[in-house]
Amino acid sequence: MKNIIEISHLVKKFGDFTAVNDISFNIEAGQIYGILGPNGAGKTTTISLVLGIERPTAGKILVDGMDNMHNKAKVKQMIGFMTQETIVDSDLTAHENLEIAARLYHLEPEEARQAIRIALEEAELTEFKDKPAGTFSGGMKRRLYLVKSMIHAPKVLILDEPTTGLDVHNRVQMWEHIRQLNAKGVTIILTTQYLEEAEELCNKISVIDHGRIIATGTPSELKRMVSKGQVLEIITTREASGKIAKVLQSAFSLNATVKEDKIEAYMESNPLITFSEVLHRLMKEKLPLISISMHLPTMDDVFIKLTGSSLRDSVGENKSDRERVMFRR
Amino acid sequence: MTLYKREMLIFKSHLRTNIIRSAMFPIIFIFFFGSIGSSSINVNVAIVNYANNAQSLSFINSLTSTRTMSVVSLTTQTDALNQLSAGQVTAVIVILPSFPRMSAGNPAVDVYYSTSNFEAVQAVLPVIQQAAGGFGSNILANQQSYGVTSLRPLFGTTSSYVVFLVGGILSMTVAFGMTFGAGMSIITDRQLGNLKSFLISPISKNSIVLGKILAGATEALLYISITLLVGAMDGVGIAMGLAGLAWIFVIGIMVAIGFAGISTMLAARIEKIEAYTIIAQVIVMPLWFLSGAFFPTTSFPSFMQPIIALDPLTYATQGIRNVMMLGYYPIAQVALDVGVLAAFMAFGIIGSILLFKNYTD
Secondary structure, X not given: OOEEXXXXXXXXXXXXEEEEEEEEEEEEOOOEEEEEOOOOOOHHHHHHHHHOOOOOOEEEEEEOOEEOXXXXXXXHHHEXXXXXXXXXXXXXXXXXXXXXXXXXXOOOHHHHHHHHHHHHHHOXXXXXXXXXXXXXXXXXXXXXXXXXXXOOOOOEEEXXXXXXXXXXXXXXXXHHHHHHHHHOOOEEEEEEOXXXXXXXXXXXXXXXXXXXXXXXXXXXXXXXXXXXXEEEEEEOOHHHHHHHHHHXXXXXXXXXXXXXXXXXXXXXXXXXXXXXXXXXXXXXXXXXXXXXXXXXXXXXXXXXXXXXXXXXXXXXXXXXXXXXXXXXX | OHHHHHHHHHHHHOHHHHHXXXXXXXXXXXXXXXXXXXXXOOOEEEEEEOOOOHHHHHHHHHHHHOOOOEEEEEOOXXXXXXXXXXXXXXXXXXXXXXXOOOEOOEOOEEXXXXXXXXXXXXXXXXXXXXXXXXXXXXXXXXOOOOOOOOOXXXXXXXXXXXXXXXXXXXHHHHHHHHHHHHHHHHHHHHHHOHHHHHHOOOOOHHHHHHHHHHHXXXXXXXXXXXXHHHHHHOOOOOOOOHHHHHHHHHHHHHHHHHHHHHHHHHHHHOOOHHHHHHHHHHHHHHHHHHOOOOOOHHHOOHHHHHHHHHOHHHHHHHHHHHHHHHOOOOXXXXXXXXXXXXXXXXXXXXXXXXXXXOOOX
């Protein structure tokens, strides 16, 4: 497959602060590419550089073989963008919103009419097309925003945390949408703080921290990078959990973490054998077991291993940072 | 002109609110403050008494006692006519030495008044005639046109203070409308993310800036019309007629473009709406007061005059007053007013384009 985006030695400095520090990666056409990283890692700056609204300090970005700083208009025409906030003009009707979007991307009048009609159908908003977007429900606005971002049929769609703040139902729906778009041949770049989202959707993931790429690969490659082991998970009663942890430590030298009635331990070598031995031992000691299982490390484990901090833990922090940005503006 | 279209659609969707909002300011100022001085004594009249006899003094007393005019006594006719020219008095009554005697071609009292202030004179003329009639005098109304040598109509014309005020309110409504229109909309667009969606699209930054400014100029058409309409409801006409109306729109739009430009420049650098509001007010408020919106710029102390001369609103207010009060707009004055406003406009447009050139979201 040919590369639709080639990023080489990208650097972006804001004064003394280096937000992006020598990043290089390629994105193949037709992929769903995930960019994963904690807040302040440089995800959004990287996206802004690809979108052409920030000028890189060094390095360059080729979109479909064109430098995005030299062929600005052409490159922008090829890229669609959607962020976690729903950006629609609430004073304008659905139709007007799409009309303005079509004009922003220089669609010919006939072309625009066609595109708007299809977009309204796709968003299931045809019967509400003359209602102001401000009167729409959250889901309707979100659908309008999606088709608005896609009005110029971009080859690449960049999604900046597309499902942050959505409930489970809407999140699954959004995933479905993303897959459908991808199936139509749209290359998708997505940043996310949800590890399972990256795992669920992406063909390839780059983990970014402190402006550098610290790992790139498919989700399973990243997992294997952490270890060949598996995670042991035991659910028991609150009283017995301490005792079980002690047994795991003394008999199998496993470092267990105890959360109320849940025990987790990481089995580095021969996980299958260790698992059965643990099971036997615990049964023999007649310790109460509600469930016992094992699984491959999750993306969260990968992340902790790679960056030394849990992405989950920083979610709350991200939120307040974002609010701070909103307030500052 | 995608952005222009968008701004206009948004403006249209709020049309009723916009009309009400832009009418509030003129209504409050024109109806309430415009009536300042319109008590029973609402016409300033200068009297020059050349007769200086018992009858002439009692004639002056009878004029004062009618309370329809406020009377100023002056010693020479030249002084009085100068005041009339300067618009400080509405009429000049000259009591000739022969008073109260008179003959057919030889009246005892002359009344001079400015044609640009005809309405106010009509109110007092019958009173003067009646009073003079009591002394058996008749009047020659000298219908000469005065009041045109000064290019600054002055507050002295009490009867038309409301006309004086409309000029100031008009340029102000436009200036305020722009600072809280164009610039503010850029800040909210940035907060809501709309600005980013314009920046990532292939349209140029210049067309974003120009779209905002031109939309502001179009909105100003509404503000100007509403102010003139409110003025008309209070009996304010335009002395220069249709040509004057055209001039008012030309001047108003130049003010609009200039201020839309300034507000865009501010919005390019200010992110918080609270900070923007404060800074915009700090800029616009002094410009407003210094422009002579409420009283003539000549009444400001001399050390402020250079600042007044630099205030573009001064020229706008001045130009509008020329066409509204004096009824004509001399070419030298046009060149000055339009020249200054054109420079102001260019400053607004070029400045905002330059400030947005390196702008990133």
